[in-house]
């Protein structure tokens with residue numbers, strides 16, 4: 275029996291570089307849209323199966339448990355993520371995730387990606403099955419930023435010099451890191467938070483953030499910005515149409531519930547809107563549901579060249595997150611650790 279390996283968030287962090295992740299997520303998004311568009315009506319067996327995720331509510335906490343399975347034939351990946359969102363958490367993270375990787379030939383568990391919970395229980399499981407435990411939350415944090423990077427690479431109007439980040443939490447930090455690593459042209463990163471001390475703390479956190487300025491209003495942050503990232507827990511719009519430069523690109527990452535929004539509905543309707551999954555977005559995005567804005571394309575369609583990248587127009591990438599992104603990230607970790 276194989277020895278059980280426990281892989282910490284630190285180990286995941288070391289091998290899951292944005293250089294690898296950006297490429298892998300781009301390919302994953304493309305495979306996802308390509309598979310749908312080649313259709314299954316011709317009797318072919320699905321090459322990538324990713325149903326719309328299921329959401330279980332915990333009403334007393336306004337919380338949810340989301341399950342996200344995917345099969346990717348090309349990579350022989352059979353993976354599912356379970357992620358919780360408890361927005362009222364204070365002393366522990368609001369999002370927590372575990373990822374299970376199965377052998378795609380036999381269905382035998384190959385690896386279990388988790389932060390704390392699974393590690394604590396590993397002793398009991400050790401004698402039962404040869405399984406590895408990895409961190410799932412780091413993957414969510416980084417692959418979400420990588421998806422925004424990919425959308426920006428395809429939709430931004432030229433090389434961005436000014437980036438605005440709205441929110442100063444976990445995703446704000448990963449987006450800052452991913453964008454600064456990927457776009458060497460960035461000169462200024464403006465950060466806004468609904469609690470001003472959050473933005474100030476973010477901007478001064480370490481000396482590598484020398485290009486980062488805290489802004490007192492959303493308007494100050496987004497005016498003239500080439501790229502805007504919204505990573506807040508806001509349930510009502512914070513970005514107004516008149517503040518946004520025509521031709522800017524917006525990655526709308528928060529508001530992952532039908533009754534929540536981050537973007538002015540007028541802006542949603544006037545921009546060209548791209549999504550990760552059309553079905554997922556229509557089921558979960560309040561920015562789309564409340565504004566009745568039209569979805570122009572999936573970002574994977576743009577990568578595949580079947581839909582136009584309207585770089586000269588104001589564009590919104592409405593990101594909700596997909597299992598295919600987690601699966602390709604998990605593969606990088608397993609390959610990187612030689613497992």
Ligand SMILES: NC(=O)C1=CN([C@@H]2O[C@H](COP(=O)(O)OP(=O)(O)OC[C@H]3O[C@@H](n4cnc5c(N)ncnc54)[C@H](O)[C@@H]3O)[C@@H](O)[C@H]2O)C=CC1
Nearest residue numbers: 418441442443444445468505506507508528529593594595
């Ligand atoms: N699209 C995707 O794939 C993913 C989306 N998300 C979403 O991204 C958003 C940010 O996630 P994290 O950074 O992990 O959360 P976080 O809790 O670390 O950060 C949330 C930020 O929003 C701010 N905030 C809270 N209430 C606000 C309000 N009423 N108005 C404006 N700002 C407010 C907080 O001060 C904080 O800066 C969440 O909405 C989350 O659900 C998270 C993971 C994946």
Ligand SMILES: O=C([O-])C1=[NH+]CCC1
Nearest residue numbers: 357414530594595596
């Ligand atoms: O894809 C994901 O993991 C999530 N999307 C919204 C919250 C977590």
